[in-house]
Amino acid sequence: MNDLTEIKKIxxxxxxxxxxxxxxxxxPLAYETYGKxxxxxxxxxxxxxxLTGDQFASGINPITKKDGWWKHALGPGKAFDTEKFFVISANVIGGCMGSYGPSTINEITxxxxxxxxxxxxxxxMVNAQYNLLDFFKIETLFAVAGGSxxxxxxxxxxxxxxxxAKVAVPIACTSSHSAQNIALNELGRQSIMADINWQNxxxxxxxxxPDKxxxxxxxxxxxxxxxxKGLQEKFGRKLQERDDLKFSFDADFQIESYLRHQGAAFVDRFDANSYLYITRAMDYFDLTKxxxxxxxxAFANSKTKFFVISFTSDWLYPTSESRDxxxxxxxxxxxxxxxxxxxxKGHDSFLLDVPDFLGTLKNYLSSTYKK
Amino acid sequence: MKKEFKVISELIENKSKALDVGCGDGELLKYLLENKTKDIRGLEISKESVQNCLSKGLPVIEGNAENDLMQFPNKSFDYVILSQTLQAFLNPDKVIKELLRVGKKAIVTIPNFGHWKIRIKLLVNGTMPLTENLPYEWHSTPNLHMCTIKDFFVFCEERDIKIFKSLALNKEKISEINNKNLNYKNLMSDLGIFLIENK
Structure with missing residues (x-):
């Protein structure tokens, strides 16, 4: 994998x-901070x-050299305005970006x-991340936020x-993983475990x-x-660098080529065992249990102000679950x-440049912070 | 209509908990927040308006009063406010019932279709009246169930709803409505404001 020495951790x-x-x-628990x-x-x-994010929410990720996953929402003048707020981005245990996880080396073996x-x-995960408050000697957070x-x-x-936390912003998520969510995660896990390279x-x-x-x-x-709708508009039945079907199993369609690229790029930055562990954590999530x-x-006595956000085309964590x-x-x-x-833009809307989302969130945070 | 906000605000006790149903861009909520109580909520059907409210930091949820009031427990608010929206519902009866279930009291304001100007317009022109408060043509109006101040009195009477206070607003002038002056107020007022409760 990559050099993880540039990573901040407690x-x-x-x-x-x-x-x-x-x-x-x-x-170890890895984190990154933005603002003061x-x-x-x-x-x-x-x-x-x-699931597949990391602590590098904004700026350039020093490991992957790519933009941070929340570049549209987090930075100077953005919704999480780093000229105003001090943003701590926490990695999760089980992950592969410097926190305690399945790729951590066992010192004995x-x-x-x-x-x-x-x-x-x-x-x-959250109980581990709570230690970041002690580390920064923060009594009360202005906000906690995250999508999916x-x-x-x-x-x-x-x-x-x-x-x-004074404010909580749960975005495009659920209080309890549905059968459909679990089924889709299981598909991913079985795919990894079916790869001969996984080797238990x-x-x-x-x-x-097990890259494949x-x-x-x-x-x-x-x-x-x-x-x-998003897929249809972006790809439709467009062909990939060819004039006609090739009558083979090559990537004839642009959507095939796009997905293959997504898969190939992902294995460079993510660990298969982490994928198993983190999807499992999501499946076990049921706040009502x-x-x-x-x-x-689950929220009794809470004085926190909640701002719940969902997206019309998100079928993975649909609006009905936010409404619950x-x-x-x-x-x-x-x-x-x-x-x-x-x-x-589907579930991914929370990561993308969706002006109604980003504008409302920015104004909500800044007017709530003033009060 | 700023005067309406002021009248509504005066009907509400300090530090009570209030829900504005159909809160639009949150003007009334903001007024209440600055003048009356911090404990406010809003329900609004238009996404754009909800986004405007949230941008101001107001706790407003997107939803339809005809279905989404159900989620609030009995008497979970001291006041539930319905400002100039009753006429737009498919089933006003059901909405009033819900308001009085969710709120200990409800404040309902209605644009008065019994105003003399409206009556004259219909009488003289023979077409559906357009006014400053009711600017929509008959075919594009969101208002499905227009009523008069007198209609609302009868409505409450028939349902055993107690009217604590009824006020008439004409231009900027506010006055009390009672059984004696009801016909006169019904003729002269733009807006009726009612503080109601289940008997």
Whole structure:
């Protein structure tokens, strides 16, 4: 993989009891920051990334040399305005960008942990990330925000730490992974595990990783991030650098070539075992489980202001699931705003240049910060 | 209509919890926030308006009053406000019922179709009246169920809804409506403002 020395991380010394029962301590958690923490320490925003994201939300990612995943939303003058806010972008445990994960080297065997790494949950991720507040000596965050799995972390964070964030912005997410979500993740995992190079997760030793399986997982997942209309408008039945069908299994269509490219580019920056672990964490996510199926109880006593956002063409985490969150919040009289943003760009809308989304979010944060 | 906001605001007790149904761009919510109570919410059907409200930091949710009031528990607000929107619903009866379920009290304002100018327009021109408050042609109006101040009185009476206070607004002038002056106020007022509660 890549050189991970440029990565900022904290070492969490305190033992953390995971949902699976195992206890971990002295583990690394990677993060990045943007903007400056003010004297009152009241301008901090903690952002959480999605399944395949990392802590490099803005600017150029030093490892991949590509733009940060939230470049449209985070930076000077953007929605998360780094001239005004101090943004901490937290990586997740289980990831492959410097945090404790399946590619962490086991000091005793001198091999990557692989599937010896414990199965983690969104709850575990958030409990690990909470240590960043202690590290920066921040009493209360102005906001927590994130899309997709990042949104699930937002919900889990405010449920676990109800007084630690003034504002919560869960975007394009759910309070409980649906059967469809689990099914799609399982498709990705089976694809990785069917790759002969996976070797029960011990592939690092052989220097041969399950790239084919991971690429197919990414291709399948990528389709779920887009909308039918978006795909049709961008690709339709357009052919890839040819005048007619070739009567073969080459990538005749542009959409095929595009997906192959997405798959191939992904394996350069992501670890197959991390993909297994993080999708598992998402599947295990059900915020109501601890509260007898009552989502409202997950937010009881919360003084946090919620701004829930969904997108019209998102069929992976559809508006109805965001509405369930809103309904649960209204049932306990929480302070909640909600809008479904019109966009043809599918689930990926939260990452893209969608002016209604970015403009509303920017103004919401800045007017709420003033109050 | 700023005067309407002022009248509504005066009907509301300090520090109470209020929901504005059909809050538009949040002008009333903002007025209440600055003058009356911090504990406000809004429900609005237009995405663009919801985005404008959220941009001002107002806690507004996108939704349709005819379906989405259901999510609020019984008596979860001290006041539920419906400003000049009743006439636009498919089923005003159901909406009023929901307002009185969700709110301990409701404040309903209605553009008065009984105003003399409107009556004269229909009488003299023989066409559907257009006014400053009701500027839509018959074929493109969102207003499905126009009513008069008197109609609303009868409506409440028939349903055992208690009218705590009824006010008439004409231009900038505000006055009380009672059983004695009802016909006169019904003729002279632009807007009726009612504070109601289930008996």
């Amino acid at each position: 070492i969490v010394k305190k033992p953390l009891k995971l949902d699976c029962g195992q206890e971990i301590s002295n583990f 923490l003010n004297e009152n320490k009241d301008n901090a925003i903690l952002v959480f990334h999605a 001198n091999k990557p942990l692989g599937t010896d790494f414990p199965v983690i949950t969104i709850n575990d 799995m990042g949104g699930m972390q937002v919900l889990q964070f405010v449920s676990n730490f109800p007084y630690k 997760g011990s592939y690092r030793e052989r220097e041969k990783s 399986g991971l690429a197919v997982a990414r291709m399948a997942a990528h389709i779920t991030y887009l909308s039918k 601890k509260f007898d199926g009552n989502l409202s109880k 969150i809103v309904i649960a919040l209204n049932a306990i009289g929480a302070n909640v705003g909600f809008v479904e943003i019109k966009s043809d």
